[in-house]
Amino acid sequence: MKKLKIPYLVTLDVLDLSSVGYLLENRACREYIEAVNWSEYSYKPIVAFDIARTDVNLYIRYFVRGNSLKAVYDTDNSPVHNDSCVEFFMKKVDDPEYMNFEFNCIGTCDAAHRQSRDIKQTLSQDEYLTIRRYTTLEHKPFQEKRGVFSWELVVCIPLELMGLDPKNLPEKIVGNFYKCADDTDAPHYLSWSPIDLPSPDFHCPEFFGELYL
Numbered sequence: 270m271k272k273l274k275i276p277y278l279v280t281l282d283v284l285d286l287s288s289v290g291y292l293l294e295n296r297a298c299r300e301y302i303e304a305v306n307w308s309e310y311s312y313k314p315i316v317a318f319d320i321a322r323t324d325v326n327l328y329i330r331y332f333v334r335g336n337s338l339k340a341v342y343d344t345d346n347s348p349v350h351n352d353s354c355v356e357f358f359m360k361k362v363d364d365p366e367y368m369n370f371e372f373n374c375i376g377t378c379d380a381a382h383r384q385s386r387d388i389k390q391t392l393s394q395d396e397y398l399t400i401r402r403y404t405t406l407e408h409k410p411f412q413e414k415r416g417v418f419s420w421e422l423v424v425c426i427p428l429e430l431m432g433l434d435p436k437n438l439p440e441k442i443v444g445n446f447y448k449c450a451d452d453t454d455a456p457h458y459l460s461w462s463p464i465d466l467p468s469p470d471f472h473c474p475e476f477f478g479e480l481y482l
Contacts, residue, residue, distance in 0.1 A: 271462040271478035273298050278321040281328050286403040286423055293330045293423070297321040302355075302448045304463040312336075312455040316355070316448040322428070322482065325435045329446075330423045331355045333374070338420070339413040339453050340375040340406070345397040349373035351452035355422060359431060359444035360474055367474050368431060374420050375409065376402035386472040392430075401425040413453055443477035 276298055281289055297319035305313055314335025321328050339352045350356070352373035360367035371379040378400055381389040403423040428435050433442070446461040449471070458469040462478035 272481065273300055273320070273478065274481045275327070276321045277323070278328075279323050281321060281425075282323045282326060286401050286425060289328060289403075289423055290330055290421065293319040293321060293328060297328070297330070300446070300461055302446050302459045302461045304460045305457075306460060306464045306466070307458060307469055310457050310469065312457045313459060314448065314457065316459060318355075318446055318461075325428055327426045327428060327431070328423065329357060329426075330421065331372075332419070332421050333448065334417070334419040336417060337413055337415050337450075337454055338374060338418040339411070339450065340373045340377070341410055341412065342373055342377045343375065343408065343410040345378045345380075345394070346391055347377060347379060349377050349379045350449055352377075353420075353450050353453070354448070356447040356449065356471065357424075357426075357444060358447070358471060358474075358477065359442055359480070360477065361432060361439065361442055364432070367477075369472075370400070370424070370426060372402065372422055372424060374404065374422065375406050376404040376422060376424075377408075378402070383472070386470075396430060399427050399430055415454070438482045441479050441481045443474065444480050445471070445477050447471050 302316040319330040356371040383389040405421045448459040
């Protein structure tokens, strides 16, 4: 099982989200989303993420470089996994439910409390508004573009939104980080923690890694 320790960087909360990249790059935990779990989907863009937390927020900075770029969806609660997408799934250790946070390259989010892929409670609009996002791309939808593209996305997710008490955090949670682009010329399904299943499925908490707070 993969493990990582999430650094505590209180300064993040006093910076504009567009300015946190340098701090995250230098002091956060750097990991890579590079597990190709299904040989029929062998395309592998370069994907890294930096992660850190404050007393009340979790910060993740994704860096992606690959062929093609797509962002059809610009409204939250849309199926952004079909676009150029990065994802974070998490759950408390003893909780039967988990949460998914999915973002396309222009920052549109799809998030929910889930019992499974099909049984979910989508976030309210007010809850979506608490998830801060900064992307190096303009928040404007577009069809798939061919070529080599690099982009970054910084997200700030309140710990309370994840069901965590900021004043009484557990030692760890479990989760996984993903890169996908289902409805593109080169569909792919990369993960941070490897997944041992016969076909692509990110909704599998049994393969989550350990994230120490």
